[in-house]
Amino acid sequence: MTTDTTDVETPPAIGIIGRNLTHGMLDTLGRAIVTGRYEHRPFPTEAEIAKTHGVSRSVTREAVKMLTAKGLVSARPRQGTIVQPASAWNLFDTDVLRWTLERKFSVELLRHFNQLRVAIEPEAAALAARFGDPADFAAIRGGLERMEAGEAGLTDPLEADIAFHVAILRASKNPFYAQFQSVVSTALRTSIRFTNRIKGRSANVADHAAVADAIVARDPAGARVAMTRIIGDVLTLIGDE
């Protein structure tokens, strides 16, 4: 009946990943798409997916619908489900971001991350200096103090670093900037593996303090410059510009 396509497909391993079958299928299919498994092979039909993975067609359909919502695929009757070009994918979706990381943990991806950060974060710092409220400042200062504590090995410096940058994004009071929390977190988490390896940095707490000081002093231009220095350093480290 269904042509024997039980070749290299993921074994009937029922979705162990997510919290339910649908999320498991979503994860499996999403990773397969981002990995490029269906670049030279047609995306299977719903019936085939259901059969090869040992789930019902309902689960399959819901997973495919979620992939559609994330822009990875589109479905039309009779034509089947087709993988969309990567340009149509919603890269800021946390799932897509995770799958992308698992695919290629490359320097190129890291450079793209930081090319984005060098645009976003200085402006975010400037906005934070203009619109941040005392609670935001407290969060920023908190991240900074945890970074200092991390210098002494008391806390995780990476998590403190992330908290610092995320606090600034939130302090910008612009919902679009807040969207970059996941991207920046991911970038920092993956960045640490490289930057720590390339150079014994970490002692940039002073730079971070300069950003915080400028923000609290309501100095947008100063905050922008100080933040640019932080990320510019990272970019030069990984060989950009």
Added chain:
Amino acid sequence: MTTDTTDVETPPAIGIIGRNLTHGMLDTLGRAIVTGRYEHRPFPTEAEIAKTHGVSRSVTREAVKMLTAKGLVSARPRQGTIVQPASAWNLFDTDVLRWTLERKFSVELLRHFNQLRVAIEPEAAALAARFGDPADFAAIRGGLERMEAGEAGLTDPLEADIAFHVAILRASKNPFYAQFQSVVSTALRTSIRFTNRIKGRSANVADHAAVADAIVARDPAGARVAMTRIIGDVLTLIGDE
């Protein structure tokens, strides 16, 4: 049976919007959520949605799953579907963006748009100057020429403007920047209603030409400055900084 909640819900109007029932439901529910209809009211159960809209529960489930994929809601057994805080929404999703626009076409939203653009586009122009290829340059020049033609009323100057900015985003050769095509397009489309109203601008073709020249001349810094001027003008027009 189901408590009489047929009050102000959207009438049984079967999804006329999308290309099928599921997309119609997605659009209806998404717009309702973004509009804030369920801020002070619990999100209905799947059975209620299916009943009030006259569709099957399968259609409802698939629509809810797509909303989940976009971050608007989360569902747990027995607890029902709950609307997520706006900070969890994927604002860069084209659907969410559209619904957001339909909700509040406010100056505040326009300012948020352009606060994002002032961060993204100058860097995109700089990247385009470094990594753009002849085909990209041709697209940028094409948009510029269409803008000039638009000056004479030959073409739509807005669409030409959009094409110009989108071409630069694509020329950055960074997939994250390419993601902003929809945001920038939307921002420009809505911006025109305000900026044209506030001031008889439009004669900024010279500024755009300066950006294009710098990019083609492989001058990243010049491109960045020139692009900053374009968007800075818009920001001052709408009263920011």
Added chain:
DNA sequence: CGTCGATATTTATACGACAATAGTCGAATG
């Protein structure tokens, strides 16, 4: 009064059936 269990509610999963749609291919016709 507190803790534990029964119960009910809601999503999660499953299966089967039919409808709608749109490629494909063949036949009829000019």
Added chain:
DNA sequence: CATTCGACTATTGTCGTATAAATATCGACG
């Protein structure tokens, strides 16, 4: 021989129902 129209078919779209799992609520009991 070419062209157009129609039947066929594969695939998603929609529906209804049934069962399972999870968990909030409430009542009973210690």
